Amino acid sequence: MNDHPGLTLATFAAQLDFGSIPPAVVERTVNLYVDWLGSALAGKGARPVETIARFARQAAGAAANNGPCEVLIDRSRTTPYFAAMVNGAASHFAEQDDVHNGSVFHPATVVFPVALALAQATRASGRDLIVAAVAGYEVGIRIGEFMGRSHYKVFHTTGTVGTIAAAATAGRLLGLSPVQMLDAFGSAGTQASGLWEFLRDAADSKQLHTAMAAANGLMAAQLAADGFKGATHILDGAQGMAAGMSSDADPARLVDRLGSRWATVETSFKYHAACRHTHPAADALLAVVQAHRLAPRDIAKVVAHVHQGAIDVLGPVVMPRTVHQAKFNMGTVLGLVAHHGYAGVTEFEQGFDADAVVAFRDNVTMAFDAEVDAAYPARWIGKVTVTTTDGRVFNGRVDEPKGDPGNTLSRDEIATKLHRLAAFSGAATEGEAARLLGNAWQIAGQAQVGLVFDNAHAQADSTVSA
Amino acid sequence: MNDHPGLTLATFAAQLDFGSIPPAVVERTVNLYVDWLGSALAGKGARPVETIARFARQAAGAAANNGPCEVLIDRSRTTPYFAAMVNGAASHFAEQDDVHNGSVFHPATVVFPVALALAQATRASGRDLIVAAVAGYEVGIRIGEFMGRSHYKVFHTTGTVGTIAAAATAGRLLGLSPVQMLDAFGSAGTQASGLWEFLRDAADSKQLHTAMAAANGLMAAQLAADGFKGATHILDGAQGMAAGMSSDADPARLVDRLGSRWATVETSFKYHAACRHTHPAADALLAVVQAHRLAPRDIAKVVAHVHQGAIDVLGPVVMPRTVHQAKFNMGTVLGLVAHHGYAGVTEFEQGFDADAVVAFRDNVTMAFDAEVDAAYPARWIGKVTVTTTDGRVFNGRVDEPKGDPGNTLSRDEIATKLHRLAAFSGAATEGEAARLLGNAWQIAGQAQVGLVFDNAHAQADSTVSA
Numbered sequence: 061m062n063d064h065p066g067l068t069l070a071t072f073a074a075q076l077d078f079g080s081i082p083p084a085v086v087e088r089t090v091n092l093y094v095d096w097l098g099s100a101l102a103g104k105g106a107r108p109v110e111t112i113a114r115f116a117r118q119a120a121g122a123a124a125n126n127g128p129c130e131v132l133i134d135r136s137r138t139t140p141y142f143a144a145m146v147n148g149a150a151s152h153f154a155e156q157d158d159v160h161n162g163s164v165f166h167p168a169t170v171v172f173p174v175a176l177a178l179a180q181a182t183r184a185s186g187r188d189l190i191v192a193a194v195a196g197y198e199v200g201i202r203i204g205e206f207m208g209r210s211h212y213k214v215f216h217t218t219g220t221v222g223t224i225a226a227a228a229t230a231g232r233l234l235g236l237s238p239v240q241m242l243d244a245f246g247s248a249g250t251q252a253s254g255l256w257e258f259l260r261d262a263a264d265s266k267q268l269h270t271a272m273a274a275a276n277g278l279m280a281a282q283l284a285a286d287g288f289k290g291a292t293h294i295l296d297g298a299q300g301m302a303a304g305m306s307s308d309a310d311p312a313r314l315v316d317r318l319g320s321r322w323a324t325v326e327t328s329f330k331y332h333a334a335c336r337h338t339h340p341a342a343d344a345l346l347a348v349v350q351a352h353r354l355a356p357r358d359i360a361k362v363v364a365h366v367h368q369g370a371i372d373v374l375g376p377v378v379m380p381r382t383v384h385q386a387k388f389n390m391g392t393v394l395g396l397v398a399h400h401g402y403a404g405v406t407e408f409e410q411g412f413d414a415d416a417v418v419a420f421r422d423n424v425t426m427a428f429d430a431e432v433d434a435a436y437p438a439r440w441i442g443k444v445t446v447t448t449t450d451g452r453v454f455n456g457r458v459d460e461p462k463g464d465p466g467n468t469l470s471r472d473e474i475a476t477k478l479h480r481l482a483a484f485s486g487a488a489t490e491g492e493a494a495r496l497l498g499n500a501w502q503i504a505g506q507a508q509v510g511l512v513f514d515n516a517h518a519q520a521d522s523t524v525s526a
Numbered sequence: 527m528n529d530h531p532g533l534t535l536a537t538f539a540a541q542l543d544f545g546s547i548p549p550a551v552v553e554r555t556v557n558l559y560v561d562w563l564g565s566a567l568a569g570k571g572a573r574p575v576e577t578i579a580r581f582a583r584q585a586a587g588a589a590a591n592n593g594p595c596e597v598l599i600d601r602s603r604t605t606p607y608f609a610a611m612v613n614g615a616a617s618h619f620a621e622q623d624d625v626h627n628g629s630v631f632h633p634a635t636v637v638f639p640v641a642l643a644l645a646q647a648t649r650a651s652g653r654d655l656i657v658a659a660v661a662g663y664e665v666g667i668r669i670g671e672f673m674g675r676s677h678y679k680v681f682h683t684t685g686t687v688g689t690i691a692a693a694a695t696a697g698r699l700l701g702l703s704p705v706q707m708l709d710a711f712g713s714a715g716t717q718a719s720g721l722w723e724f725l726r727d728a729a730d731s732k733q734l735h736t737a738m739a740a741a742n743g744l745m746a747a748q749l750a751a752d753g754f755k756g757a758t759h760i761l762d763g764a765q766g767m768a769a770g771m772s773s774d775a776d777p778a779r780l781v782d783r784l785g786s787r788w789a790t791v792e793t794s795f796k797y798h799a800a801c802r803h804t805h806p807a808a809d810a811l812l813a814v815v816q817a818h819r820l821a822p823r824d825i826a827k828v829v830a831h832v833h834q835g836a837i838d839v840l841g842p843v844v845m846p847r848t849v850h851q852a853k854f855n856m857g858t859v860l861g862l863v864a865h866h867g868y869a870g871v872t873e874f875e876q877g878f879d880a881d882a883v884v885a886f887r888d889n890v891t892m893a894f895d896a897e898v899d900a901a902y903p904a905r906w907i908g909k910v911t912v913t914t915t916d917g918r919v920f921n922g923r924v925d926e927p928k929g930d931p932g933n934t935l936s937r938d939e940i941a942t943k944l945h946r947l948a949a950f951s952g953a954a955t956e957g958e959a960a961r962l963l964g965n966a967w968q969i970a971g972q973a974q975v976g977l978v979f980d981n982a983h984a985q986a987d988s989t990v991s992a
Contacts (some may be wrong), residue, residue: 119607141585299722
């Protein structure tokens with residue numbers, strides 16, 4: 061087979077080994093894994109997530125809960141396919157899972173559900189899980205960049221491109237050859253789907269997108285391992301993904317510095333529990349509020365200076381009716397930040413529609429900013445103009461929102477975030493979360509990836525606390 | 527909720543009842559169902575189909591084969607989700623399943639897997655199955671027409687639009703309300719996928735497309751029944767299907783004469799076992815060959831005058847390497863017709879790469895024809911120019927290829943086709959096929975849809991033949 065960018069990328073994913081990944085990349089990947097666990101736990105009890113979980117139990121049939129793979133929201137056990145589906149649904153719900161700026165792609169929520177499920181099913185080592193996850197991140201980020209900004213205008217990149225990231229992760233754990241990996245890309249890419257239209261109605265599709273990206277990607281890799289052929293040019297062919305769903309695709313991005321540029325570590329942690337497009341302005345507002353000691357009632361209006369992508373995604377959400385929709389409303393996020401200094405899951409749940417937040421929201425507008433737009437998506441600059449009730453005008457700016465690679469979260473901050481998310485959803489007690497964390501930080505050294513929730517310990521704990 | 531074309535269509539699908547469907551439409555739907563059974567049986571033993579079947583067994587877990595729904599290729603039993611998936615994969619393999627010309631959409635292979643599986647699971651009546659199938663055909667055909675010719679250039683409409691057709695069928699059997707049906711459309715449409723790129727490599731994606739259109743559509747309806755919300759404007763919204771995947775969408779087509787125009791009966795049966803784009807020319811060649819009593823060796827060259835869509839789909843296949851790819855090669859199809867008078871599954875399997883057929887193939891070219899193209903896709907006109915070795919030139923023409931609504935197959939011809947397909951794949955003995963047919967023709971009168979293969983009878987039969 062002649063070499064081409066898709067094959068080069070598939071070969072990289074198939075042949076990636078632990079020794080070739082720099083230690084700093086491994087360490088960051090562990091952090092991303094632990095951060096993902098928190099997001100997966102946060103999905104417990106969320107209606108769309110629980111609905112997908114019920115569907116999965118029904119579709120698998122009576123003996124579903126006998127598989128080797130853990131469903132994190134309820135600690136049930138099932139097959140890799142359904143574990144990937146439900147954990148994929150769960151980990152995108154709180155809007156706290158990670159994001160890669162340049163590709164506007166959320167890798168963790170499609171990569172780790174597959175990595176964990178297949179590692180548990182195949183008794184893989186922690187190193188194998190890390191290598192497979194890095195393969196998924198590197199592949200997904202580059203394909204996201206390849207598909208370009210035109211794709212993201214209509215398509216939810218995490219749903220579309222995420223399917224191939226999931227396939228790369230699954231394919232690496234299954235030990236696919238380069239040609240089989242390309243087959244997996246083909247079967248994944250031809251299933252790539254996910255439209256932004258749902259956001260206008262506060263519909264539940266976002267959970268469906270990540271659930272099925274994970275499940276379909278895993279399916280694509282399992283089929284490839286069994287000889288199922290995929291299109292070799294699914295990415296750049298005349299009737300492939302870019303031809304159908306992009307007008308500015310750049311094939312050079314697919315193989316950009318493979319093996320020397322580690323896109324995985326460019327991934328940002330999400331500090332606020334809202335759409336990432338709101339974070340730069342939120343941090344810029346926080347800087348103004350703190351520097352000038354402004355109370356919310358001191359602020360007459362805020363203009364958030366944003367890139368076009370933020371207007372495309374957030375623009376349709378004018379009057380949020382649900383918590384989830386509120387996470388896509390700039391005014392609500394800035395209102396929560398002005399009032400609480402933070403827009404976390406608890407702040408949203410308890411206050412997105414509080415009178416004071418709604419009043420603040422109505423004083424927030426977005427304005428297209430040429431500098432911010434030109435820097436995007438490589439850099440997500442935050443700029444706000446705040447006008448106070450007594451007529452003062454302050455300009456705030458951040459060049460790297462909290463959680464970005466140059467302003468990353470510490471392990472303590474990640475642990476705190478997981479504790480908050482687990483407590484919020486009730487997916488784990490504080491003791492369980494602490495034990496789970498102790499185990500998860502050691503993942504790269506484990507000879508065999510076990511259960512996230514160690515039942516023996518959990519039972520011992522409940523005995524103690526009884 | 528304000529009325530709009532998508533809601534009108536969803537309401538139609540949700541409220542369709544048996545009494546409002548004209549008897550001739552019911553009768554034709556029964557014929558389409560029986561025709562589909564033949565195609566589903568034909569998939570037995572086909573590598574891509576069996577690979578998906580193995581995946582389904584693995585994904586469902588150990589106790590998969592305990593469900594209420596029949597997998598037709600091996601008579602195993604599973605849940606509706608996996609039965610829809612495997613029967614959907616199976617029934618598009620032989621390229622003999624039905625097609626609606628105007629929408630270039632193959633309804634049966636995504637509608638009937640869902641209709642049968644859910645009817646078996648819910649103990650629905652034959653009338654319920656027929657109503658659900660008609661809902662799927664009417665919805666899918668109109669959405670296919672809505673998405674337009676631009677969509678079909680890159681996307682496999684049966685995979686994309688088929689997901690919503692499957693959701694309509696499932697939704698009707700689950701008794702969804704109009705608003706729930708619209709939710710199902712939303713969750714189905716945001717999963718719509720399927721790219722033509724696979725055809726260039728003779729990859730296996732076509733089976734994946736129909737398998738997942740059926741399974742995802744069923745999933746969308748089951749989720750909707752459980753309260754999962756979908757985008758209300760998934761079809762025509764600013765970030766919906768047409769926005770992302772069409773440049774000539776026409777919303778008026780979504781509601782074109784709902785309840786008075788029955789698109790179901792516009793569906794064509796496929797007589798030849800090849801891509802439908804080859805059929806008009808095949809029948810036109812057959813007319814010339816028969817009128818002038820030409821042997822294959824008398825023919826020096828053939829020009830097939832075709833619409834642009836035929837060139838788009840068939841053009842990439844120059845040197846077919848597999849039976850499946852050969853079904854998308856105009857020269858091979860015309861070669862088989864010239865030699866055997868028919869291009870059926872057996873003719874392909876035994877002769878697609880025979881020297882004489884390959885030699886004939888290399889004397890066939892396609893040429894764009896303005897009249898054929900202008901009539902397409904409403905009418906699929908066949909025109910060929912045949913030049914004989916002794917210099918005569920004959921023009922052949924058919925206005926309705928065999929199997930089209932004005933030139934439809936009789937029940938005897940459908941039965942003969944099923945017998946051929948079952949014998950070809952070995953999915954049923956002649957006696958089993960005859961019994962299955964006797965039962966299937968009566969489907970509309972059955973109080974409860976049972977198994978296609980009646981085990982008690984089958985066992986009795988094997989005793990007799992032993």
